[in-house]
Structures are given as structure tokens and as C-alpha cells.
Amino acid sequence: MTTAQRRARERARRQQEILEAAKEVFFEKGIHRATVDDVAAQAEVSKGTVYLYFQSKESILAHLLLEGLSILLPQLEAAYAPQEPLSADKRLRQLVEAYCQFAHTYPHYLRLLLALDRGRFQERVSAEVYQEILTESTRGLKLVAKAIRQGTEEGVFTADDPLLTAGVLWGALNGALNLMANPVRREMILVEPEAVFDATFELFLRGLQAHNR
Amino acid sequence: MTTAQRRARERARRQQEILEAAKEVFFEKGIHRATVDDVAAQAEVSKGTVYLYFQSKESILAHLLLEGLSILLPQLEAAYAPQEPLSADKRLRQLVEAYCQFAHTYPHYLRLLLALDRGRFQERVSAEVYQEILTESTRGLKLVAKAIRQGTEEGVFTADDPLLTAGVLWGALNGALNLMANPVRREMILVEPEAVFDATFELFLRGLQAHNR
Amino acid sequence: MTTAQRRARERARRQQEILEAAKEVFFEKGIHRATVDDVAAQAEVSKGTVYLYFQSKESILAHLLLEGLSILLPQLEAAYAPQEPLSADKRLRQLVEAYCQFAHTYPHYLRLLLALDRGRFQERVSAEVYQEILTESTRGLKLVAKAIRQGTEEGVFTADDPLLTAGVLWGALNGALNLMANPVRREMILVEPEAVFDATFELFLRGLQAHNR
């Protein structure tokens, strides 16, 4: 039992070490250019060992993604502050601020989240991991939806389908982030990235509040 | 003279054929997985011929992108309808509908546009092509900004910086499209893609119109 | 007849133009890196035309080589000065000086001559051209041999086989030129190229003159 436990802990630690190395390498060289060799070298293990802990390069990516979500979600939950008596407006604002903060503090994780599309995750990743990514992502979205629902119940927001509206906000914010992540498009807009992010939320909020009409 | 003309036409046609083949292949296998070999095979020419018409794989992509823009832009311009006396509201709505229409009719081009980020275009593509992409993209955005400016001048919209606001709309709509393009996220929202797109615009418009406050 | 003549002249002129272009391109980009396309572009003709006048890239090279020889040989002949009453010593010295001069004035042609080995001339070039290269090269060598023979007849040189001795001189001088053409070896010797060339000849001459044992 004890041995089994130590084994499991050892294994988890090693996996974490490799993940840490992958993070460094992926973020520095870019996901495409970084090779599994690079990851192994950075983790100071052999390439074979990497494959002992992860079934594929994509799988490493998926775990990294999960890690990003595991950072983001507590922050969103804290921002939502379920136990405090807060206005829907404030709640939403705090959620968005938390996301903005996350985008700013962990640009690499953000890039991963935004690029979620890319990899052939579904094919190359174990069903559990894929499921977990889905669950975690949804959790975030549901917090937003909950804040919106609160607003509609309090009569300050107008939204028929809170989950859809949360999706709209989520998409719009990501759209803003995506837009400004691209040099071509940045040349088009000519303001700092944050301005677009903020403007997006303000506009969205105004739309949400415009209940008459 | 006639010979030269025919030559030029032949050349243009062949280039178009290859582009068509590339479109097929890129859209079916995905940009990453499709190879120049695939393109050549699809176009029923040799690989060398492909390189006779395009300087690199990225260049093919860029031309495809340009083609997409050359479809989208006239539609946006028609939607804007400069010569007609239209309300800003209507103009904006028509622009967004045109974009939605485009997204629906040419999902492949859309994917290209949304994926613009990827490639290292700037490095692998002739300066002219890159410039053209930038110019064309900007033209679309400026139409949107113009409609918004008209609204502010007419007192129906509130927007300090029309170009920024246009960027917000553009980003938000793309965000919606992106969101729904991803199976993971589609599973999260549980409505059809168009609904998110429409909801995004309606919310944005309401925000724009909420001039008091 | 006249028409045929003009045709022939036209053809010769065109061939010369292409050769000129090839010279420029080969010497600037290096023989390996220069392509037939480059040559055609420089000559302002189509690639097909190049192949109308030369059977292969190697053939162009061979003709260039021939051109180099056609510059070098008159100079060697002038240096030999058959009609003047000259000492063998002087004659030889003049020949070597002429070669040194040529090496200095036409480094590109020299490179071609020294690299004669490289190409698969014999296979890719018409028998006539190959024969001509051989004949021309031999003519130069024979001049040197003649000067040496004169010296042995006058009793100032010791050389059993003048042609062999001429070959030795020729080889030694080329060896010196080759040696100094290479950066690795230049770092080894640490003097200017000309010094090695001159020293080679002086040593050779002394050896030639040391007739008493």
C-alpha cells in the first residue's frame, strides 16, 4: 500500500517535471518547432521516458491545456464569489477582469487555450483527458452563465438564453484577444490589445443592460 | 501580341487551376497535413509545376486567402450600399449579414481567414502579396467603421473610436465563428452556430445603441 | 551561300552572347550555384534557346574553358617569342610570367582551368570540343617543353625528358596556385599567393640549372 502510494506519487512528480519542461520548451520555441527531443533534453530524461508518461506530443499539449484551465478556473470561481452578496453586474465584471488578468499573466496558457482547435486532440488523446478538458471549459462558461442568469432574474440584464449569452461573451473576448495576437490585424486597428478587450466587454455589458427595447 | 495575350491567359488559368486544387486539398486534409505533393496530384501536374506558379506552400495559402478576400469584399461593399440613403443601423446589419452569408457559403475560405494567424506569411510570401492581404483586410474593417461613424453622427450610436469599435465587432463575430468551429466548444454551448453569431451581433448592436448611460 | 554565311555568323554571334552571359553568371554565383535559368535570363533568351546552342551545362563550361585557353595561348606564344634570339632561361621566365599574369588578370578562367577535373566533360561534351581542349592545353605545354629543350641543347639546363619536365613545372605552378586558392591551406603557409608562385619557379629553375650533378 505504502509502496504503491509512493510509486504513484513518484510517477505524478515525474510527469509534472516533464510537463514543466514541455511548458518551457513549447512556449519558447513554439509548439510546432519544439520537438519531443527538446522536451526530453529540458526535462533531463530520455525520449523514451517522455513516452512512458505521455502517449504522444499532443497529449503533452492536452495536459498543458488542462494545467492552464486549472489555474484559470479557481480564479474565475474566486471572481464569481458565490458566497458574497454581489450584483450580477459586479460579478460579471469581476469574471471578465479575472480572465483579462489571466490572459495578461499567463500569455502562454492563453495561447494554448485560443489554439485549442489546432491539435487533433480528440484522436490523439485519451478519452478521459479529452472529457476533462471539456468539463473544465464548461465549468468556466457556466459561471458566466450563472452571473448572467442572476442579472436576468434581478431584472438588470436581458438574456433569453444565459448559456448562449455567456458563449457570446466568451467568444467575443477571445475574438478580441485573437485579433490583437495577430500582427497583421494589429496593424489594422492601431490601439493596444487591452483597449479592444475592454471595449468589447463594455459594449457587451451595455447591450446586456439595454433591457427596454 | 496575340500570342503573348494567350500565353498570359493560359498562365493565369493554370495558376487558377492549381489554386483550385490547393483549395480542395487544404480544406479536406487541413492546411498542416496537406502537402505540396497532394496539391500537385490533385491539380494533375508535377510538383515542379506547382513551384513554377507559386514560390512556396505559404504563398499558395496567401493567394487562397486573397481569393477569399476578393469574394468577401465586393459583398461587403454591396451590403454597405454607399449610394443608397440608409440608416446606420441598417447598414451595419447588412454588413454583418453579408459576413454571415459569406461564412455560410464559403466555410473553407472563412477557416482560412480565421487561421490567418498561423503561417509565417510575412517571411515566406512576397512583400506585395502580404501588403495586399493587409490592404484588403483593412478595407473591410473600414466599411464597418464608416457605418458606425455614420451612426454616431446621426446620434443613434455611441462610439468614441469607430475603428476600434469596428474591431470589437469584427473580433466578436470571429470569436463566435471560432467558438462554433471547434467541436469541444460546440459541445459546451449546445445551440447552432448561427444562433451564436446572431446573438453576438444583436447584443453588440444593443450596446452600441444604448447611448444614454 | 551568302545566306548560309550570314546564318552561320548569326549563329556564332548568338552562341557568343550566351557564353558571355554564362561567364558572368558562373563567375558571380559559382559554377554549382548558377543555373541554366540564370544563364538564359542574363543572356535575355529563353532556356530552350540556350539548349539550342549548347548541348548541356557542362558544354557551356567546356566552351568557357576553351575561351580561357584561347586567351592564354597567344600570350604564352608571345612570351615565347619564337622569332627573337632569346636565352632559354629568359624564354622560360617569360612563359611563367605570362602564366602568372594570366592567373592574376583572369582569376575566373584560371579557376576553370584548375577545376578542369570536376565536370564529367568527356561524357557530356562533344568529342570535338574535348579534343580541342586537349590540343590547346598541349600546345601550351609544348611551348614550355621547347624552351626547356633549347636550354638542354645550349647546355644550360639539365632535363632528360623536356616534355616531362615541362609537365613538372606546369604541375608545380598549378599546385602553388591551388594551394593558395584554399583558405585552409592559406592559413598554413602565411605568405601571399604570389610569393609561393614565384618561389616555386625560382626553385624549379635552380634545379634545372644545376647541371653538374
Place this chain on the structure above:
Amino acid sequence: MTTAQRRARERARRQQEILEAAKEVFFEKGIHRATVDDVAAQAEVSKGTVYLYFQSKESILAHLLLEGLSILLPQLEAAYAPQEPLSADKRLRQLVEAYCQFAHTYPHYLRLLLALDRGRFQERVSAEVYQEILTESTRGLKLVAKAIRQGTEEGVFTADDPLLTAGVLWGALNGALNLMANPVRREMILVEPEAVFDATFELFLRGLQAHNR
């Protein structure tokens, strides 16, 4: 420890095997026409494996060159016979004979040495390997220079700059070898290669000994 040692030995052996295969292939097809695929096939390993042991095609060449030098140099050193009391004349003769012997026994390595010019070694090869080539080459030349210096000190040779004179000899001998390596030129001289080599040295030696005048 033992494992590591065996690994290292295994690795060295494999590298040697590939080098052996490369030698065969390069020497048979010529350096230009031989491909890395050929080398891999000859070594009966995959192409990837070749690149596991050598960073580039040029690098293989460099190692081959180094191998040739590692054969030649001990023979030159033995020929110099530092501990024996020998006349400079004899020493030099032995050095040249050793070189001739090498040229005869290892014509392929010789070809590599003579063709050293070609490749862009400096760019494609690790600095260490390049340095080593330079060092080894220089060592041979210095032996020759030392013998010449001994001769000048003993008053039997006349040479202001022994290193330069050694370069002259080295260049002349290589020139002779080069000359006879080429079919075109061999047809010109009409004697066996060795004769030119020997004649070169004899003439050089006589020049060196002609101290009066």
C-alpha cells in the same frame, strides 16, 4: 560504468561503420553524385541513423578527411625519424617517399585531400573538426619545413623561408598528383604518374641544393 563504456564503444563502432560505408560510396560514385541515401543503404542503416552520427554530408566528408590525415601523419612522422641522426637530404627524401607511398596505397584518401578545396567545410562542419583538419594538415607541413631548416643549418640547402619552401614542395607534389589524376592532362604528358611525382621531387631537391648562385 561498464554499460556506459560499452555504449560508447558501440557508438564509436557504428560511426566507424557508417564512415566506412561513406568511403566506399563516395569513392565509387564521386563525392558529388553520392547521396546520403546511398551511404545509408551501403551502411545498411536508415538515413536517420546516418544523421544521428553525423550532422551533415559535409561532416562525413570532414571525418573521412581526418581519417586520411590520421593515416598519413604517423607515416610522415616515421619517415622524418626524429630520433635517428639523418641528413636533411635523406629526411626530406623519406618524407616525400612516404607521401608517394600514401598516394599510391590510398588513392581515395588522396583524392579527398586534393579536393579539400571544394566543400564549404567551414560552414557546415563543427568548429572543432575544422580546427582539427587545419592542425593536422599543418603538422605535416611543419615536418617538411623542419627537414628543410635542418638542411639550411647544415649548409646543404638554400632556403630563406623554410615554411614557404615546404609549401612550395607540398604544392608542387600535389600539382604533380593532380596533373596525373586528370585524364585530359595525362594524355598530354605520356608518362606514368609516378615519374612526374619523382621528377618533381628531384628537380625541387636539386634547386634546393644549388646553394652557390
Place this chain on the structure above:
DNA sequence: TATGAATGAGTTTTCATTCAT
């Protein structure tokens, strides 16, 4: 469990040469 050697298909790109017009 850990290693790292081995794989080999796959990638983009080049270029001498041919040939229909």
C-alpha cells in the same frame, strides 16, 4: 522503470532537360 539507438516516411524545394507550339 529508464534508456537512447534506430527508424523511415515525409517535407519542401531545386533544376537540368525536353518538347509542343
Place this chain on the structure above:
DNA sequence: TATGAATGAAAACTCATTCAT
């Protein structure tokens, strides 16, 4: 005679993944 589009065989190099030890 001149054109230039088309060819397609190479070529060098990469890298995710496997597997014997």
C-alpha cells in the same frame, strides 16, 4: 529558330514514435 511551360527525379534533412536492453 525561338519560346517557356512542364517535368520528375533527386536531394538533404527532420522527427514522432518504437523497442531491445
